[in-house]
């Protein structure tokens with residue numbers, strides 16, 4: 553069981569829906585945000601029961617269930633599905649600047665864009681949404697410039713630096729000062745649960761020598777053979793990327809919740825061997 557609240561996050565219940573927020577971000581009246589758990593919808597089986605995926609091949613669910621589940625998400629954000637805008641995630645570092653014209657894309661009408669793993673906007677009353685089942689959700693809030701960003705940062709997105717791309721985009725397009733940003737890292741795989749082979753570890757080391765300090769290795773017995781496995785701390789690598797980009801260390805909030813070790817609360821791609829639903833991260837600026 554996860555804690556109901558810590559200094560960093562709080563677990564909320566609204567009807568049947570359970571979701572998490574960052575305490576620090578809750579203090580801003582113009583901002584709404586959340587990370588869903590697996591409880592709050594009406595899906596069944598491996599998607600039981602608040603699946604927010606949409607037929608990516610891993611979420612064997614019905615369109616009717618998804619429609620209901622999206623409506624619950626929107627209600628928790630204090631809005632309606634036609635005011636949500638969804639990513640089209642393919643582990644890229646592509647970030648879309650969301651405008652009023654995008655309202656409803658991915659929820660009540662087609663997205664008409666592909667390969668979008670990050671969303672950024674200064675529009676009010678539009679909820680950005682990304683989805684997750686082990687991959688990191690990274691939240692970006694500029695309380696001075698009034699800009700929000702949301703990134704899907706799995707290991708590939710983390711390796712390729714989608715968080716650095718987001719900070720850069722916020723600077724260039726919206727004039728954000730990185731020192732003003734408050735960033736949050738949602739539930740995902742902890743270091744011990746992000747087990748990889750040498751080839752993936754090497755990619756992280758090649759990308760940045762400093763990543764070696766966030767990795768450890770262990771010899772395990774697999775299929776009767778001794779193999780070396782690597783364990784990489786993506787939460788620390790994200791923190792490093794963000795501080796490299798000028799975000800202040802004290803403004804980086806990590807929930808520290810492992811999806812694979814909390815299957816009673818979260819979907820987990822690794823924990824459910826690929827047969828799972830998807831949770832969602834969402835952020836919205838409202839009128840002050």
Ligand SMILES: [Zn+2]
Nearest residue numbers: 742745810813
């Ligand atoms: Zn874990």
